[in-house]
Amino acid sequence: MIEKKVVVNLEHGLHARPATQFVKLASSFKSEITIEKEGKTAAAKSIMGVMALAVAKGTEILLKANGPDENEAVEALGRFLSEYSES
Amino acid sequence: MFKKLFGSKQAKAETIIAPLQGRLVSIEEVPDPTFSEKMLGEGVAIIPEMGKVVSPVNGEVIQLFPTKHAIGIHSEKGLEILIHIGLETVAMKGEGFISHVKVGDKVKAGDLLIEFSLELVKERAAHTITPVVITNSEKIKKLDVESQSPVTIGNSPIMKVELKD
Numbered sequence: 001m002i003e004k005k006v007v008v009n010l011e012h013g014l015h016a017r018p019a020t021q022f023v024k025l026a027s028s029f030k031s032e033i034t035i036e037k038e039g040k041t042a043a044a045k046s047i048m049g050v051m052a053l054a055v056a057k058g059t060e061i062l063l064k065a066n067g068p069d070e071n072e073a074v075e076a077l078g079r080f081l082s083e084y085s086e087s
Numbered sequence: 088m089f090k091k092l093f094g095s096k097q098a099k100a101e102t103i104i105a106p107l108q109g110r111l112v113s114i115e116e117v118p119d120p121t122f123s124e125k126m127l128g129e130g131v132a133i134i135p136e137m138g139k140v141v142s143p144v145n146g147e148v149i150q151l152f153p154t155k156h157a158i159g160i161h162s163e164k165g166l167e168i169l170i171h172i173g174l175e176t177v178a179m180k181g182e183g184f185i186s187h188v189k190v191g192d193k194v195k196a197g198d199l200l201i202e203f204s205l206e207l208v209k210e211r212a213a214h215t216i217t218p219v220v221i222t223n224s225e226k227i228k229k230l231d232v233e234s235q236s237p238v239t240i241g242n243s244p245i246m247k248v249e250l251k252d
Contacts, residue, residue, distance in 0.1 A: 015177040052150035
């Protein structure tokens, strides 16, 4: 199990487009991954769950991954949330 | 939460009715690959004539984006339906959108969810086209998309779904 705190830098937060890409990225890993905001947890592979968290820009979230590729998962997803920019 | 119906071997079916008034188009026609490539799931889209969104099914509001341009309903039968008003509407930061529900509210098909300014969306967003997507498409055994257009809000069926057991 690995955890990582990330500050979301997405311009409009985790709305449909980046949420879809986030879920697609999360689904490419074997590990079970969750994203937590202010005590509420969602499965990172569920689009509705992720969008329901209503993560805005500047929010700090907690990524948790458990599985064979947990390190890579948390690294990749963390980078996505903090570095992705929509043109 | 599971509800097991004793002895029922009948397939679970759900009719999704039009949450908006307007022209029904296929999801592949939405000028945004996030929707047209079905990355979010199967569905349809409506080009609205009116700035009103009602619930397409009986269920519960499970998601409401703070900018009120996207709402998610969990139907009684287990489908998760996302209604995304317009394209690039997140950039409007909620201006022109009024929500009549909040997360956790139980709704019936036809209940008013959101009102929005169609004019403002036309002016400020990329498009008014509103995808209606089933985000847990893995639950779908069979999907029939209606083709009759235009659709009447709260009335016309837009999709008929047979769910997996």
